Amino acid sequence: MTTPALLRVRDLKTYFVTEQGRGTARAVDDVSFDLYPGETLGIVGESGCGKTVTSLSILRLVPEPPGHILPGSLIEFEGRNLLALPAPELRAVRGNQIAMIFQEPMTSLNPVFTVGDQIGEAAIIHQHLSRKAARARAIEMLKLVGIPDPDERVDDYPHQLSGGMRQRVMIAMALVCHPKVLIADEPTTALDVTIQAQILELLDRLQRELGMAVLLITHDLGVVAGHADRVVVMYAGRVVENAETTELFERPTHPYTEGLLAAVPRIDTPRARLHAIPGQVPAATAWPVGCRFHPRCPYAWDKCVAQEPPLLETGVAGHTARCWLVTEPERRPAKR
C-alpha cells in the first residue's frame, strides 16, 4: 500500500502488575500493525490474547495502575505519538477523531441520561455545539443508525431500548463527531444472531458512507471473514499472523490460526467431530519460553522450545507468520 497509514502501532507493550505481587502480566507484548484510511482491519484471538488491551492502549484507556504502557511503545495517529500527547490534546483526539464502541451496550450507557444527551455530549465538547444543536444532531445520528421514530426515541432512557437498539445508540455516540478511526471491540458478541447481522450491515454501510477506518476486534472468525480487509491474529500477547483476509483463510500458516479455523463449527459441513486445540491459553504472568504456542502445537520441535520465531515473510505480499515452519515447510505434514 502506498498511502501512508492513518494509525501506526509499533512495539506496543502493555503490562499489568498483578495483585499480591505475583508478578507481571505481559498482556500485550510487542505488538505492531498499521491501519490504513478507509479499511477494516480485524484483530482476532481468544480471551486472554491481548486484543482488548491493545484497543484500550490506543486511546490510553488502560487503568494505571495496575496497568502501564512501557516506554518504547509507539501509537502514531496522523504523525503524532498518542502516548506522548499531553492530556488536553489527547482528549481532543479521543471520541473525536478516534472513537470506540464496546461489547456491552447495557453497561456502557449511562442509565440516568437520555440517549439524546449521551449522543450529543461529544458534539458539545468537541464541536462546541449548543444544547439545541446537539439535540438536532442526536436525532440526525439516530436516523443514520436506523432507529425508527428518532424524534421520540431521542428522549428515551437506555432501559427503554432493546439490546440491538442500545448498540445502535452506542454507534451513534461514537460517530457523532465523524471520527477517522472507529475501534469496535466485539461490537456484536452480546447480540442475537439476527440482530448481529443488522448491526454488522449497519457498520459496513456507515463505513462506506463516512469513509472511516475500522479496527474490528473479535473472537469470531466468521465476523472477520465477512467484514475485514486484512486480519491480525493474536495469541499470548503477540501477533502470530498477519494477512489479507482471503489469503489468511486460504493459506493459514501459523498452526494456531490453522487450528482455530478447524475448530469453528460450521453450518455448511455435515456433522463431524470437531478439531480441538489441546490444552488452554497459558497465563499472562508465565508465557511459555520459545514459541508461546509450542505446548499446544502439533508440529513443535526442539527449535520451537529454544527460540521464539520472529514474524517471518511467507512470500505472499503482506502475509507474515510467527512460526519456524515458514523456514522449514517440509516439517508440516501434508493436509491433515
Next chain:
Amino acid sequence: MTVTAAPPLVEVRDLVKHYAAERGWFGLGRPRPPVRAVDGVSFAIAGGSTLGLVGESGSGKTTVGRTMLRLQEPTSGRVFFDGADVFALDGGRLRALRRRMQIVFQDPYSSLNPRMTVGETLREPLQIHHLTGEVTSLLEEVGLDPAFAKRYPHELSGGQRQRVGIARALSVEPRFVVCDEPVSALDVSVQAQVLNLLADLQSRRRLTYLFIAHDLAVVRHIADTVAVMYLGKIVERAPAADIYALPRHPYTRALLSAVPEPDPRATKQRIVLSGDIPSPAHPPPGCPFHPRCPHPLKSERCRTEVPPLREVPPQSGHLAACHYAEQPM
C-alpha cells in the same frame, strides 16, 4: 443418521409456561398480561439421541428445559420420562427421577459453589443419592487430572469448570441430560473440546440430550433432530440434515443466513430481518413471526390465523408452522 422407531425416552406434550406479570404501582395498578414464555410446545426425544433446541434470547428455549426437569412448575402440559408422568410425581419418587434427569448450565462461573472444592462438589450428589461413585474416575472421564479434586473453582479455566459441571451431572448416572448453552461462554478452541467430550460421553453412556443453544452451527455438530423456537412456540422441527439442507420456515431461513461463515468467499444470500423480537407479554396475533417475516407471499392470513406446526412434504418428519412453507422465498 438412521431414524429409529425406538420409543421415545422423553416426551413433551403441549407444554405451557406463563409468568404472571406483577401489577404496577405497588400492586394496585391494572394487572398486566402474563409473559407467555412457553406457549404450547410438543416434542419427543428417542433414547440415545440429541434434540437441538434453537432460538434467540426470549424464545423460551431455556424455560422449556427447566420446566421439563421441574426446576420450574409448568402452567399446563405434560412431560413423560420413560413412561412416568413427571409433573404427577412428588417426594421420594420425584427425587429418584431427578437422578435420571440432569442439567449442565451455561455459565460455569456461577453454577459452581466457590467455597467447595471440586471433590466436594462432585461428592455431594453421590451422598444425597447414596451412590458409591468415585470422584477420581469421574474426573478422568471428563478429561481432568484427579489432582483437580483439591482445587477450588476460581483456580480453574472456563473449559475446566465446564468439565466439572458435566462431571457433576454425570455423577448420579443420569439417562437424560439437559445441556443449556453448555459451550456458549467458552472460547472456540475449548468449545470444540467440550463438544467432542459431550459426544463421547453420549456414545459411551448412551445418554439422551436436550441440547439448548442459540448457535445453529454448534447444534449442527451434535444434534440428530433440530427444533427452532420463536416467541414460545416451535416454528420448525426436522431431522438435522433436512433442516440445514432445506429450511422451510422463513425464520429458520433467516437464522441460517445470518450465521457468519468463516469463509470470505461464501456467497450465500443474506436475509437480514428488520426489527426486534416482540415481547412475549404482547405476542402479535396470527403467526408470531409475521411482523418481521420477509416471505413474499405474506398475507392477511398470516396476521389473523395462527399457522399450525404441520408436516411439509416431501420429507416425512419435517414440520413447519408457516402457511407458505412449501413456497420458495
